[in-house]
Amino acid sequence: MTGYELRFHCAITALSLRYYYAITALLLRFYCAFTALLLRYYCAFTALLLRFTEIKFCSICLQMPYYRPVTSRCYVSTFRAICDSFREVLSVEVENTLRTLHIHQFLFFPAFQQNMPLMYELLKCWDSTEEGFKIKDQLLKFSTDEVAILTGLPNTGAEIIWHNEPLGGVMSTELKTEMTQLSRSTDDATVLKTFISFVLSNLFFPLNSLKTPRRLVSIASSLEEFSSINWAWTLREFLVNEFNRMATKLATEKPLGYINGFLPLLLVWFLEHINVNTPTYPDSRPRFLRWEGNTKKAANLVATLKEKQILYVIDGVSAVEAELVHADITSFQPPPSPLKQKSHEQSELPPAKKRRVKASQKQKSPDETKVEFQAAEGFAQPEWLSLLEKRMNNLIDTVSRKIKEEIGDRLDKIEDNLHRVEAKVDDLQTKFINHCSECPVRPAESSSSSTESVDQTLAGEDVVFSSGNIILNRRDIDHILLDDCLDNFHIDAYAFFVDRKAKAIPAIYQPYLYISPMHRILNDYKDPSDIYIKHINKETLRRTHLLIIPIIHNNHWTLLVGRLKERVWKLYDSLPNPQHKDICVTVINDLFKDLNKCFDADITKWRINIVRGTPTQSNSFDCGMFVCKYMDKVVGKDKVDWTEYKFWQSDMPRFRAEFAYQILLEGETVELMHVKDRIESAVKSHLKLI
Template identity: 80%
Template sequence: MPLMYELLKCWDSTEEGFKIKDHLLKFTTDEVAVLTGLPNTGAEIIWHNEPLGDVLSTELKSEMGQLSRSTDVATMLKTFICFVISNLFFPLNSLKTPRRLVSIASSLEEFFSINWAWTLREFMVNEFNRMATKLATEKPLGYINGFLPLLLVWFLEHVNVNTPRNPDSRPRFLRWEGNTNIFYSSEKAAHLVATLKEKQIVYILDGLSAEEADLVHADLTSFQPPPSPLKQKSHEPSDLPPAKKIRIKTSQKQKSPEHELPHESKEFQAAQAFAQPEWLSHLEERMHNLIDAVSRKIQKDIGDRIDKIEDNLQRVEGKDVVFTSVNVILTRRDIDHILLDDCLDNFHIDAYAFFVDRKTKAFPAIYQPYLYISPMHRILKSYNDYSDLYIKHIKKETLKRTNLLIIPIIHNNHWTLLVGRLKERVWKLYDSLPNPQHKEICVTVVNELYTDLIKCFDADITKWRINIVRGTPTQSNSFDCGMFVCKYMEKVVVKDKVDWSAYKYWQNEMPRYRTDFAYQILMEGESVELKHVKKCIESAAKAH
């Protein structure tokens, strides 16, 4: 997210805080506790050091999606805890989860014995430090692991630039639920951070309630920090009031959080053993409501087509091929990756390019001629396979009849789209996580391409400018970059000039785009195993 990138520029690894307008705002465990509702007590775990197992976060997410009100409490709690920890608190680009996760989710005693506020904060600080090192050495950032929405909420609570939609909700993370004005483009994010006024900075979280006081580790009086040592003479106009310092109005003493645990059994072996505590009934109801809300959102976003697809996919084994086209092979498991909000692979991008190509050939009056270069070309070269399998269609003659070169690039787990405008002799970079450092890999790709096809080009394409396209739709998560590249590709081949401001809604529509993509693949599949599936889907589509 653009705002996250701007905040990371302000991170001080030594002080473990953000330097904003000559002030140091500490990123503390007590604040994480207040924002999330997780108490700052218990055993401190360094999550990065936990040995990884074979269970993937996507598998746990799939299990979460299968819960219903008829699910027994034991299974529901275990699945819910696994999902929250693996997909929300500590998501990894590798999708792997620690071996200890199942043990934690299977024991309420172990779960409540952990200081999750400290563990979350330590994990994120580790990521911030890693990103700060990359920024200092001018290396591409790639993806940031961890619970990034927490940093966004932390920033919103520390600056008076937005009003929470639910000001009285607790934990404070819920104050910002439903706010649609807190996501910024790259330009607006940079402008926001650069133009903050001192009077807009909130040094401490205001209005701490008695319940929130139970969450923090420090005395309330120590929650008011001393003046920042970074504070310099203000450059604000003299008629402005001093920066706001809000004191917590409560004398509540710190208490050790107590969690009511079942006496009969602390393990998830029988729901009856711990179904009695009142807190558990409330938790069960909240989980039911969450499951219902997720189901309603899916129905609203993409209708019931997803249910038809998933019902029929159960007839196909994970390794069964569901789609083939020239050099592209997709299995049932590849479809799962699309539907489960996973990052897309090379074959996914090539498959989408196949559908774009077919559309452009069907409507030549709307689309301009282009040549597509698969990301698999660089993959093969990395294995010392210099085959021209993926570039043999590019000839001197075809380049003369072409307007565009379309090149999807995967680097540091992030997809971007590089487009060569042959008539204008310029490269355009489309990036859903705008970052000037992403241009570096483009230089490498262009140099390699020119070396491979030097006899085909009339000009030295390595001397063309590489311009980042501004104002394009951007992602607000860590896994949709591949789908954004697919959507960019779909638009840049249109003859008419694209008004990118008309597509700012893309992120909200990603569930539908992913479902449509999976639907297209299944309808195109020619495997014997899918004949019955296709027939069922066609019937469902007609009914829909």
């Protein structure tokens, strides 16, 4: 082989080897990439499977985060705190009357914590057909006699059904306030009426709406009618209706929401039907007084209760105890055993033979076998398979139950503490007075001569003040001086004067923006206009601290103040009522819609707080003047101590006269100039009569 051929052969061999190794490397790269991809998918699938298994396990153990499945407005801890203070102002005559009416014992009702997990478990056991609770396959009746024994209310008198009648009475929160305002100087009739109304609205029949039906208010006003009613039957009938309503929701898997009525009574009823907890005061009567302070461990009893721990009837009820409340003593006797009674021949056996027959278990006569079969059939024991399934379910739910109970107890404590604080805050609230558009009381006119002198000079339609969109005529001055209701022009005029003072002395006022009530009125009439908000933009909002918005709704004035730095709304109301907050939501939404591009935050999500402790009115026509005075104080830089102005109501005639006088001084019409002195003299004569 020549050198040329050898060189050519080596070149071919090297090229072949290069392609071989290149192809091999390429195949190896594809193999490694494919293997890595398979490994990645395998790991992802394995992780997903493990995650799914973990989630499934957690869902079995914890099922869902704790939430309060049912809620009640019956806060006996708050009720007891108010009663403790009320006992200090009771006279001997009132106490004797309360004993005669059989409600004196409720002054000492235990301050139970709301045990809603237990209440929920019991509600699931309610049988609407039998009107009782099926616990561990045993039916426990919820009877009127038991309610009488537990509460000390006699099972006698007229049976009434009031919950189908219309609401509309006084709010239960207002009755709390009235209770705290009672003193030893209050007459006995008022004390009795207030306490009875308080018991009916806050303990016997607390409603989710916080309203007290008019029928109950009427009953509280008549001691004779109150004593003629069978309250044990009425309490039981109302609770049964609520239990049936909850059972219907449970059957249709709907949220339970609020349950009305004397729900703590169900807790006492349950404790009296089990022999697990020992009463704190076993000899106290009525029986709800036995259980103060030892109900916390009852939350988990329904699930863990054993059949031998259940009492078919309330234990230890004596004939004397039943007679005191007119209860049937036979309803507290245990039912007969389902075992077949022994025959007469068996009872005649000698004692020795009885013992021998009982000990011998290898040989059984046909009669003994028949008795055992009938006994098993009478007790209706569950099948072993069903029992095993229940125990397995209980084992799976153990972890979730413990967690739920711990969280539930903490929430109950927090809520109870919250309501104790609210009870103290309620001391500052003022009794709500229904507002009416017609003024029931007007002071006498000052004199016919002064009125005639004004009428001779100015007609009712003559303008006495104008500024921008504000126009006030002579008749508007009459509305102010004659204690009539103010309209939007009056409020805008007062805001104009406040703005004049703020510009004159800016050092004592906060930067604020005023929005006329006419803005919302035009929106309500489907005639929106930006004329009343054109002064508001991003720049002015950055420089201001407050938004001042007077609101007129249902012939009642309130003042809504937006604190931009704190991002909160404050509602000033001279007739405190939580329902007045509803219109604020509409006003805020409309304002945000009209000025959406001006705000840096969503003002619709800010909370709305009713300012407590502010001066309040005692009539039906001064709400407008109160809003004006609120506005004057709120825009100041100094923090307002409202206790200094609690006598505003008595000063209202002077405030109205000053407002009218200020309007007249600022008047710019030519016709007014030559009669100002005569009108001022009329105002001064009105002040002298006040």
